[in-house]
Amino acid sequence: MRSFYPKRPSDEHPGDHVVTFDIESIVDEEPDDGSFPKWPLHRPVVASFLTASLREGSYCFAMTSIVCEPGGESDFYAAVDAQLPTGATSVGFNTRGYDLPVLQLGAIAERRFDLAGLSHHARAHRFGNVHCDLAEMYSLSGGTKRPSLSEICDRLGVPVKTSVHGADVGTLWRTGDVAAITRYCEEDVAATYCAWLAWHGWRHGDDGLIARPLAAFASWIERSPEHAHLMPFATSPLAVWARPRALALRVAATLKAAERRARQAADERAFSGDPAGF
Amino acid sequence: MTKPCSFITLAVASVGIDTNQHGTHAAVSHLAAIAVLVADRDGAGSWSFSLNHRGVAAGDGEDTLLLWALNILPPTGIVVGWQLADRIVAPLLDAGTTGDPELGRAFLDRLTSLVSAPSVDLAIAHGGVSAPPLTGVAARHGIDAPPTDPAAVASAWGFGERRWLRDVVAEEAVAVWRLWLAESNGMAAEASAAFEAWASGLRRPSV
Numbered sequence: 001m002r003s004f005y006p007k008r009p010s011d012e013h014p015g016d017h018v019v020t021f022d023i024e025s026i027v028d029e030e031p032d033d034g035s036f037p038k039w040p041l042h043r044p045v046v047a048s049f050l051t052a053s054l055r056e057g058s059y060c061f062a063m064t065s066i067v068c069e070p071g072g073e074s075d076f077y078a079a080v081d082a083q084l085p086t087g088a089t090s091v092g093f094n095t096r097g098y099d100l101p102v103l104q105l106g107a108i109a110e111r112r113f114d115l116a117g118l119s120h121h122a123r124a125h126r127f128g129n130v131h132c133d134l135a136e137m138y139s140l141s142g143g144t145k146r147p148s149l150s151e152i153c154d155r156l157g158v159p160v161k162t163s164v165h166g167a168d169v170g171t172l173w174r175t176g177d178v179a180a181i182t183r184y185c186e187e188d189v190a191a192t193y194c195a196w197l198a199w200h201g202w203r204h205g206d207d208g209l210i211a212r213p214l215a216a217f218a219s220w221i222e223r224s225p226e227h228a229h230l231m232p233f234a235t236s237p238l239a240v241w242a243r244p245r246a247l248a249l250r251v252a253a254t255l256k257a258a259e260r261r262a263r264q265a266a267d268e269r270a271f272s273g274d275p276a277g278f
Numbered sequence: 279m280t281k282p283c284s285f286i287t288l289a290v291a292s293v294g295i296d297t298n299q300h301g302t303h304a305a306v307s308h309l310a311a312i313a314v315l316v317a318d319r320d321g322a323g324s325w326s327f328s329l330n331h332r333g334v335a336a337g338d339g340e341d342t343l344l345l346w347a348l349n350i351l352p353p354t355g356i357v358v359g360w361q362l363a364d365r366i367v368a369p370l371l372d373a374g375t376t377g378d379p380e381l382g383r384a385f386l387d388r389l390t391s392l393v394s395a396p397s398v399d400l401a402i403a404h405g406g407v408s409a410p411p412l413t414g415v416a417a418r419h420g421i422d423a424p425p426t427d428p429a430a431v432a433s434a435w436g437f438g439e440r441r442w443l444r445d446v447v448a449e450e451a452v453a454v455w456r457l458w459l460a461e462s463n464g465m466a467a468e469a470s471a472a473f474e475a476w477a478s479g480l481r482r483p484s485v
Contacts, residue, residue: 215363222406234406244397247363251393254371255386258379265379 013089013132015200015209016054020091020193021083023047023099024185026170042102044068044076045173048185049083050193052213059216063189063227065182077107081115090121091196093149093188094135134192137199153191156198157237160191183229190233193217198238208249214239215246280323284355286392287315287458288362289450291333291443292369293432306376307369309340310435313447314350315455317473325472329451329480333443336436340373344385357392360412360454362399400457416453419460423453452477 025042048065064083068076080103084090092099104122107115124131127141135146153160164172164184172180194214201210218234221227233239291311311333318326330350334343359366370389374382401409409415416423424446434442459466459473 218402219363219407222408225408231405235402240402243363243399243402244393247367247397248390248393250363251367251371251386251390254375255383255390258375258383258386261375262379262383 010129011127011132011137012203013091013129013200015089015213017088018052018091018193018196019084019088020050020052020189020196021047021095021099022092022185022188022192023102024166024169024181025102026173030170039098039102040105042098044102044106045169046178046181046185047076047080047083047103048182048189049080050186050189051083051088052193052217054213059213059220061217061220063186065186067178067182073106074110074112077103077110077112077115077118081107081112081118084117084121086117086120089130089132090124091132091134091192093152093192093195094133094146095131096126096133096136097146100131132196132199134195134199137203138195149188149191149195152195156195157241158191158194159232159236160188186227186230190217190221190230194233194236194238207245211242211245211249214242218243280319280321282321283319284352285317285319285358285455286352286355287313287317287358287451287455288366289313289315289359289447289454290366290369291431291435291447292372293435294428307372308336308435309343309369309373310334310431311440311443311447312343312347313444313451314347315448315451316352316355317455317469319469323468325469325476327473327476329448331444331448331451333440333447334435335438335440339377341377341381344373344377344381348381348385348388351388351392353388353391354395355392356395357397358454358458359397359399360450360457361401361407361409362397364407367393398458400454400461403461412450412453412457416457419457421453421456421460422449423457424449 023044024046025044027037027041027043031037045068046065047068048063051062051064053060066076066079066083100122103118107118121131126136134152135149136142138152139146150160164180169181169184172178194217197210197214197217201207218239221230221234289312290309292307292309295306295308311331313329313331315329316327320326332343332346334340367389371386374386374389376382399406401407401412404410404415411426413423413425431443431446433439434446455473459470
């Protein structure tokens with residue numbers, strides 16, 4: 001007889017196509033008491049997306065930052081939607097509590113009801129495998145108070161909040177320093193991606209799931225001068241641990257292929273009656 | 279008393295062979311020379327060193343080098359290099375999977391046991407794959423290092439200048455080891471003194 005209890009959805013987030021994202025936002029009027037304004041009051045100004053895909057055994061990365069210019073809100077949400085395809089795992093930090101509801105409300109307010117990707121990820125099941133909110137993962141889904149990204153990254157050996165802070169975004173936006181906001185947003189995305197890799201490796205009990213992509217991410221940063229502000233992530237304690245580990249895994253994988261090749265050659269020699277080699 | 283430990287500084291020269299215009303063969307590399315500088319620290323903290331290097335010419339085959347390296351490389355130790363993953367290990371992996379299958383397996387087995395211990399890539403602190411040439415970084419510490427010149431390596435390999443090839447990798451291995459000592463924030467005074475005493479007895483003035 002089938003159980004009538006609903007099955008808990010899987011939290012095994014697929015890791016081969018991951019989009020890690022973060023938004024920076026402003027409010028029209030800052031509260032006098034310095035408190036964090038309620039989320040519906042926030043208007044996004046920059047959204048950054050790091051797409052990491054595993055293709056034919058190699059990791060590929062792309063960082064895209066989208067600026068929401070005044071009057072360009074509708075296009076902004078369409079561009080955000082394009083970064084969140086339904087086949088990807090979306091990853092963020094406190095994204096269910098802030099980023100996704102802010103983006104969802106903003107898109108609805110712009111009457112953009114055609115954004116299937118953004119809608120798919122914003123409505124993802126809390127315990128499902130479509131969206132991974134790392135604040136939930138690290139706090140065991142409400143088992144303890146939600147930590148901040150800085151607290152998690154400090155413990156993991158990942159640099160975070162290296163240039164500016166979230167409280168500076170409003171001032172930077174009003175003074176027109178969009179580049180500084182974008183750099184800050186991309187740094188947060190890179191830190192979140194490192195925290196995701198650590199979580200993913202832990203979730204599956206496989207250090208290769210952090211070492212290989214983190215080493216590839218470090219090389220990608222080194223190869224792209226436009227991402228020089230992300231260099232601390234290539235030399236962080238976590239990356240310094242991951243890079244030799246990834247090298248060892250690469251050599252071990254090549255050895256396995258060489259063993260298959262040697263066995264095949266031995267079989268062929270035995271079949272043809274040739275003596276053994278070297 | 280400290281535990282004995284071996285540090286294996288690797289330097290490799292290789293010739294890149296691009297993919298052909300029809301894409302029917304992938305880009306590969308051909309090993310041209312290897313240098314292995316082994317620094318052993320015994321239980322009493324004393325240092326001893328050995329430097330071995332070998333080059334091959336076009337037509338010699340990479341298996342000659344792999345068999346030589348298999349006999350030279352210690353079974354355990356900490357591998358040190360400059361751009362280890364891309365410049366050193368990648369051509370070794372290529373060579374280990376294209377020549378004699380049994381030799382390739384044996385060589386990769388040795389390499390696997392070596393890199394299972396954390397390896398040290400000195401280039402990471404200088405920009406990793408986009409680091410400036412070793413020559414410039416080493417020069418900041420007053421260390422001579424051979425310039426990286428892929429065209430010269432290809433010519434030496436093509437025209438059989440084995441001695442030139444093996445000298446270049448030997449100089450690189452020595453420069454990388456000296457750079458590691460120099461970047462140790464004063465922690466390697468004993469190793470540095472022991473190495474310079476040993477190096478002064480080497481025949482080649484460039485080393």
